[in-house]
Amino acid sequence: MTNQTTDTQTADSSWKSLYRVAGVAALISVATILIQLIVYIVSPPPNTVIDWFTLFQNNKLMGLLAFELLIIVSNVLAIPLYLAFYTALKRVSKSFMAIATAIGLVGAAVSFAARPAFDMLYLSDQYAAATTDAQRSMLLTAGEAMLATFNGTASHVSYVFAALALLTISVVMLRSEIFGKITAYMGIISNIFALGFYVPEIGIIFGMLSVFPFLIIWNILIARRLLQLE
Numbered sequence: 001m002t003n004q005t006t007d008t009q010t011a012d013s014s015w016k017s018l019y020r021v022a023g024v025a026a027l028i029s030v031a032t033i034l035i036q037l038i039v040y041i042v043s044p045p046p047n048t049v050i051d052w053f054t055l056f057q058n059n060k061l062m063g064l065l066a067f068e069l070l071i072i073v074s075n076v077l078a079i080p081l082y083l084a085f086y087t088a089l090k091r092v093s094k095s096f097m098a099i100a101t102a103i104g105l106v107g108a109a110v111s112f113a114a115r116p117a118f119d120m121l122y123l124s125d126q127y128a129a130a131t132t133d134a135q136r137s138m139l140l141t142a143g144e145a146m147l148a149t150f151n152g153t154a155s156h157v158s159y160v161f162a163a164l165a166l167l168t169i170s171v172v173m174l175r176s177e178i179f180g181k182i183t184a185y186m187g188i189i190s191n192i193f194a195l196g197f198y199v200p201e202i203g204i205i206f207g208m209l210s211v212f213p214f215l216i217i218w219n220i221l222i223a224r225r226l227l228q229l230e
Contacts, residue, residue: 011087011088011178011229013229015084015087015088016229018080018083018084018087019084019087019088019226019227019229020226020227021080021084022080022081022083022084022085022226023084023222023223023224023225023226023227023229024223024227025077025078025080025081026077026081026219026220026222026223026226027219027220027223028077029074029077029078029081029219030216030219030220030223032070032073032074032077033074033211033215033216033219034216035065035070036065036068036070036071037212039062039065039066039070042062043055043062043065043066045066045067046066049140049143049144049146049147050140052067052120052124052143052147053123053124053127053128053143056120056121056124056125057124057125057128060121063117063120063121063124064117064118064121067115067116067117067120067150068115068117068150069115069117071111071115072111072112072115072117075107075108075111075112075158075162076108078104078108078162079105079108081222082100082101082104082105082108082165083101084226085097085100085101085169086098086100086101088176088178088179088226088229089169089172089173089176089178092172092175092176093172093175096168096171096172097169097172099168100164100165100166100168100169100172101165103161103164103165103168104161104162104165104166104169106161107157107158107159107160107161107162107165108158108162110154110157110158110161111154111155111158111162113149113154114149114150114152114154114155114157114158115150115155116146116149116150119146120143120146120150123139123142123143123146124143126139127139127140127143159194159197160195162194163191163194163195163210164191164195166187166190166191166194167187167188167191167192167195169187170183170184170185170186170187170188170190170191171184171188173187174188178225178229179221179222179225180221180225182221183218183221183222183225186214186217186218186221187218189214190210190211190214190215190218191210192210193206193207193209193210193214194206194207194210194211194215196210197210
């Protein structure tokens, strides 16, 4: 009980509302992760533009979810989390927390461009309404550009920046009693695995392990602690 009180006093208590919002955001993030997993299982991402257009026309919501609309939601939810981490941990290392927060926010912003789900929906609707081969060809070309964005540089920058930001924050947590070492180690393991996504051939396994179970557990622990700090 004494340690809990000390930990709460260590965090900047003037940011109680931010901690509350961030705690709820962490819990919602768990839900978005689980929903995205179900979407991947039920409707694996198509490989071609025409298949994407068909998916959007058959089920617009499933098309948006398959095009990882929830990644944008997760990154919006990450914004109050990054700010809460900074206010709670800046006394431990203001420099590293400033760097991690900046990297995290840039990564979140880049993700908005990397997941043009509504743009793809619009192109799909236009393709369905097209009356000439020339129109359809033009829309397919535009769809290819959307897929290139979906799988391109912005997507990878967003992913790597998020992993580096959360890894740095988790390391800083080790030097603080606010979140506890178990939470810190969960974050470290999760984001090391996340960066392991780029290991040839087995990277997808590391990527999955980073999320299931480590990122989910980390989010739950973070949410619990932030809601206590309020």
